[in-house]
Amino acid sequence: MGVKDLQPELALKALGLELPKPALALANYEAWAIVGDKFVSSGQFPWVDGELKFKGVMGRDLDFAESYAACQLAALNAIAQLKAALNGFDRLRRIYRMEGVLNVSPTFTEFPKALNGASDLLVNMFGERGKHTRMIWTNSITPINSPCLVFIYADVASEAAQINQNAEEK
Amino acid sequence: MGVKDLQPELALKALGLELPKPALALANYEAWAIVGDKFVSSGQFPWVDGELKFKGVMGRDLDFAESYAACQLAALNAIAQLKAALNGFDRLRRIYRMEGVLNVSPTFTEFPKALNGASDLLVNMFGERGKHTRMIWTNSITPINSPCLVFIYADVASEAAQINQNAEEK
Amino acid sequence: MGVKDLQPELALKALGLELPKPALALANYEAWAIVGDKFVSSGQFPWVDGELKFKGVMGRDLDFAESYAACQLAALNAIAQLKAALNGFDRLRRIYRMEGVLNVSPTFTEFPKALNGASDLLVNMFGERGKHTRMIWTNSITPINSPCLVFIYADVASEAAQINQNAEEK
Numbered sequence: 278m279g280v281k282d283l284q285p286e287l288a289l290k291a292l293g294l295e296l297p298k299p300a301l302a303l304a305n306y307e308a309w310a311i312v313g314d315k316f317v318s319s320g321q322f323p324w325v326d327g328e329l330k331f332k333g334v335m336g337r338d339l340d341f342a343e344s345y346a347a348c349q350l351a352a353l354n355a356i357a358q359l360k361a362a363l364n365g366f367d368r369l370r371r372i373y374r375m376e377g378v379l380n381v382s383p384t385f386t387e388f389p390k391a392l393n394g395a396s397d398l399l400v401n402m403f404g405e406r407g408k409h410t411r412m413i414w415t416n417s418i419t420p421i422n423s424p425c426l427v428f429i430y431a432d433v434a435s436e437a438a439q440i441n442q443n444a445e446e447k
Numbered sequence: 448m449g450v451k452d453l454q455p456e457l458a459l460k461a462l463g464l465e466l467p468k469p470a471l472a473l474a475n476y477e478a479w480a481i482v483g484d485k486f487v488s489s490g491q492f493p494w495v496d497g498e499l500k501f502k503g504v505m506g507r508d509l510d511f512a513e514s515y516a517a518c519q520l521a522a523l524n525a526i527a528q529l530k531a532a533l534n535g536f537d538r539l540r541r542i543y544r545m546e547g548v549l550n551v552s553p554t555f556t557e558f559p560k561a562l563n564g565a566s567d568l569l570v571n572m573f574g575e576r577g578k579h580t581r582m583i584w585t586n587s588i589t590p591i592n593s594p595c596l597v598f599i600y601a602d603v604a605s606e607a608a609q610i611n612q613n614a615e616e617k
Numbered sequence: 618m619g620v621k622d623l624q625p626e627l628a629l630k631a632l633g634l635e636l637p638k639p640a641l642a643l644a645n646y647e648a649w650a651i652v653g654d655k656f657v658s659s660g661q662f663p664w665v666d667g668e669l670k671f672k673g674v675m676g677r678d679l680d681f682a683e684s685y686a687a688c689q690l691a692a693l694n695a696i697a698q699l700k701a702a703l704n705g706f707d708r709l710r711r712i713y714r715m716e717g718v719l720n721v722s723p724t725f726t727e728f729p730k731a732l733n734g735a736s737d738l739l740v741n742m743f744g745e746r747g748k749h750t751r752m753i754w755t756n757s758i759t760p761i762n763s764p765c766l767v768f769i770y771a772d773v774a775s776e777a778a779q780i781n782q783n784a785e786e787k
Binding site: 314371373374375381383385386388389390392393396397400408409410411412413414415416417432 | 649760
Binding site: 304305306307308309310312313317318319378414416417419422426 | 484541543544545551553555556558559560562563566567570578579580581582583584585586587602
């Protein structure tokens with residue numbers, strides 16, 4: 278495990294959080310793809326071991342704290358996919374974009390702050406490598422009645438670059 | 448026509464489907480763009496020769512089978528754009544992402560399975576080259592009253608690479 | 618200032634428009650990022666100096682002309698971010714994608730034409746370099762009660778390439 282691997286894992290521990298097992302895609306698609314030096318994920322849900330920890334509509338079924346926690350957990354699932362794809366975080370250069378689809382009641386105007394559950398996690402875990410642009414949507418119906426879906430996009434070093442770097446570290 | 452061109456066309460025939468003519472964009476934008484080694488499409492509709500084959504809201508105006516077929520037809524239109532952009536499929540390395548915007552009734556919870564109409568087509572037509580990540584939204588109003596819009600993103604080889612490969616095949 | 622910088626600025630003047638100051642992001646995320654040779658923006662709002670010029674729902678609180686103007690102003694804000702990121706427009710190769718999230722009433726079927734406020738601006742300001750693909754969504758609740766969010770994606774030359782080009786121009 279390289280030095281850059283350690284920092285996100287330590288930050289995660291300090292936050293009292295842990296990564297869930299990366300989930301399989303729900304249908305005939307992939308949970309993630311690496312194309313050239315880019316990682317892209319499909320929509321990730323706020324679940325652990327296939328069970329949604331949060332269900333329904335933000336501002337109606339979930340209060341603000343639960344909505345924030347749901348976005349955080351969906352982001353943890355996205356990070357778990359990233360870690361599986363890269364076999365750790367050494368190859369990660371930057372998570373440059375995070376996108377959220379949120380199911381919110383018509384009066385829940387603080388929904389962008391709920392998505393901060395994902396944004397804060399990325400920045401707290403990855404520092405400079407977690408500084409991301411962001412996109413947000415509200416949808417009135419979401420897959421499996423999830424309050425949110427979170428997507429991440431990352432810039433990654435090639436495997437060859439990683440091997441060279443590891444050699445230099447020795 | 449190269450070998451890699453043949454497989455998707457044969458798969459299409461086996462499915463009893465054919466590609467519509469690539470449609471023009473509806474306004475002051477482009478139907479697709481190639482930037483470096485990436486292809487991106489604008490939203491594609493379930494139409495043939497400028498006429499929508501499916502209209503309205505999934506789960507209200509369209510049943511499940513029609514919703515699935517609408518997503519399949521919109522994906523066929525997206526593939527027609529890709530083929531026009533690349534002058535065939537030889538340069539296609541991978542359709543790594545498919546996105547769908549669906550207009551669904553509040554009770555049509557099986558809408559993600561309707562988008563499988565697009566996902567299944569990509570995998571059945573392109574095999575490994577059709578393995579894609581996915582993104583899904585529900586919107587309560589969509590352009591020209593279409594039940595769906597489908598977008599694809601592909602990794603493509605440069606024209607130079609194609610020329611070299613063709614030379615080697617001879 | 619290079620020659621390619623001048624054209625968009627002159628076009629802007631001819632349209633009687635000016636770029637607002639680039640706005641800060643609303644939360645713990647970045648207004649834009651450059652990753653390799655790509656620029657991506659977060660959602661941009663129709664505001665000037667932190668004040669929304671347009672509020673509410675298209676087709677209910679805003680008529681068509683106002684909805685078009687709101688999309689134009691949000692695009693101006695996105696262009697202001699691009700200019701700040703690139704320190705001008707010389708490094709801009711192409712704005713290859715523009716995306717809009719619109720808050721529209723259920724009967725405002727002409728909403729895609731409202732987004733032409735953004736599309737027309739890109740093409741009028743940048744010519745070939747403004748030819749973009751497009752994506753559109755309708756959401757029933759949007760951040761800070763904005764009628765729209767506009768996002769742009771651009772292909773940009775590296776800083777090194779710009780320095781070389783400037784040297785050749787002398």
